[in-house]
Amino acid sequence: MKLLRQEKNLSLAQLSQKTEISISYLNEIEKGKKYPKADKIFAMAEALDVSYDWLVSLKLNKKLGPLSEILQSNILSELPLDVFGIQPGNLLELISSAPSKLNAFISTLIEISRNYNLTVENFYFSVLRTYQEMHENYFSEIERAAESFREKFLENSGEVQLDQLKAYITEKCNYEIDEESLHSYPELTNFRSVLRKNKGNKSLLMLDGRLSDQQKIFVLSREVAYHYLNLGERSFTYAWQSVNSFDEILNNFKATYFAGALLLPEQKLVEDFQAFFKRKTWDSEEFLSIMFKNNSSPETFLHRLTSILPRHFDLKRIFFIKIVHKPHKNGDNNFQITKELHLSGLHNPHGTVTNEHYCRRWQSVNMNEELARQLAQNTYKNPLCSAQISSYSTTPNKYFCISVARPQYPNPEFNCSLTLGFQMDKSFRDTVSFWNDTNVPDVAVSQSCERCPILDCEVRSAEPVILRKKEKEVLIKNRLNELLNTK
Structure with missing residues (x-):
């Protein structure tokens, strides 16, 4: 009805005059919130110069074909719209305003998801992370x-x-x-x-x-x-x-x-970290002692901090990453991000790097390798813990990262490291007294070896092929600009 009214160049007020139906009621009909009785449908059909049967037909014309595809698919039932406060009727109203364009956009997203082997489950977990x-x-x-x-x-x-x-x-x-x-x-x-x-x-x-x-x-x-x-x-x-x-x-x-x-009761953790953040130097043993006295696993403890620290210490730009490592005797080590949470933006590292080698300069990767050595030598006793300032070689961003590594019990063939990273902004420096502890190493890092400009890196696992491709594209663009701007 809305599309037909617009094709006739009729405003809601003009259609209201022709049908003697109030503007508000017509608006509700177009939004799908009201279904009119037969006498009103006859009046609208006459005003819009179509038959009654055409107006109530379940078959949509070609312009509304994309909307028909969406309605007949299960996408509206799969999308957890209520999490974001969106009613299905609101989405349909948006779709009906520009059905062809919006359907093309949705189709593009679906095609991208298929290319990256994203399933409905992947989508649901992404929505959950956004909800958090x-x-x-x-x-x-x-x-x-x-x-x-x-x-x-x-x-x-x-x-x-x-x-x-x-x-x-x-x-x-x-x-x-x-x-x-x-x-x-x-x-x-x-x-x-x-x-x-x-x-x-x-x-x-x-x-x-x-x-x-x-x-x-x-x-x-x-x-x-x-x-x-x-x-x-x-x-x-x-x-x-x-x-x-x-x-x-x-x-x-x-x-x-x-x-x-x-x-891990809220108030107890707040008191523990009020004292811990006042320390002038980083202390791995003290950090672990807070974890141990609460009888908590490293994963539960670090993940719990992602709830407490933003709320009570204004440390909002943080991330949590779990990296699982399966050591191989031939040295072909596989590192995989299996859990992640980013607050106030997508921080690095993150799990969107497909088929690339995560930067070995992150201590979360180094600690997994150290853990594997200790287990092989039968010297492992307690979870490993360390801190590192990770400075991005291509951006001004710095992260203060706290990592804990231990075997993935009860699956001893896997090791895992858990990292809580804080972007070192003003809020972090004002809250955490040990932010400039010179004993904490400041290491230049990248997202992955394929993107890394640190050419003399001693732990590189792959050539910087993506970086070189981008550099070549920039060179071509600059040369083309020189050619086009030469008089």
Whole structure:
């Protein structure tokens, strides 16, 4: 109707005069918020010089063909629009304003995603990261729920005990816990837990008995969250086997966030880091001691800081990266970013570098290699921790990076390093007293070897082919400009 009215060069006011239907009601019809009765449809058809059947036909003309394709696809059901406060009707209104152009844009995005082998699951996880970044990864309602649970069900205000969680899981959630069966299935080694729902009887939580008590506490804390927060759609495995909906991913995130908030109480961390940031020198042992006294894994601890530090210390330009490393005897080391979170912009390094070699000058990569050496020599005892100032060779950006590395237990063939990076802006320098500690190495880095201008790099793993290609393009452009501007 809107397209037809515009083709007739009629304003809403003019159509209102012809049909004796109010402007506001016509506007609601065009937005899909009202469906008129037959007498109004007859009036509109007459004013627009078309038949009644044409106006109510389910077949759209060629100009609205792209809109028809979108409506018949499942894209509107796959897009978690409500996360961004968008109603499907608003999106349809936007699409109907310029259907051909917007459909071409959407088709382009779909084609790009196919070229990069992006699936609906990849898209959902990207939306989740954006959702976290929109809220600076801080969710007050989950923080309050975790604090409420501590007060109601934990016997003391100290660290969470495994026995306390097991008691809640069995009594309140009506679960049975089996720590013997899961690891007997070699195909399921990636799953720390599997929940089997039984009708009418207790549900069975199969927990990998090889996990440390620390890991079991985190798994059970997530199960508590599903029950205590009354979360609906969920995955029944700890690691993802398949994704059915965005709500499933969102609820998994909420359960994970709850577990972190339960194990690492907000106020306690704030007090610890108020003291830590006043130190004039960086101290790896002190950083690890804060982590150890909270009985937390490095991943839970560093990821928890991405919620606390922006909120309470105004450190908003930060990133979290997890790099997994599988050492090979032939020296062909593979480093892969498996988790990342960027607040206030996309920082480097990040996981969008396809088939490139991450810069070996980042200490997160170096520490994985050092960890592999210690494990090979049987000298590894505790997680490795270090700090580095990473200075980009092609930009003025500097990052103060704190990294922790340890074996990927219970999968000892993999090692992992976790890095929390702070852009060294004024807020960081005002908050963190050890920002200029001369004992922290300042290292020139790049995003990947293929893009790196540091030609004398002693740890380069690949030639700078992308850099040279860009330099050649710049040279061609400059020569062409000289030729065209020569009189």
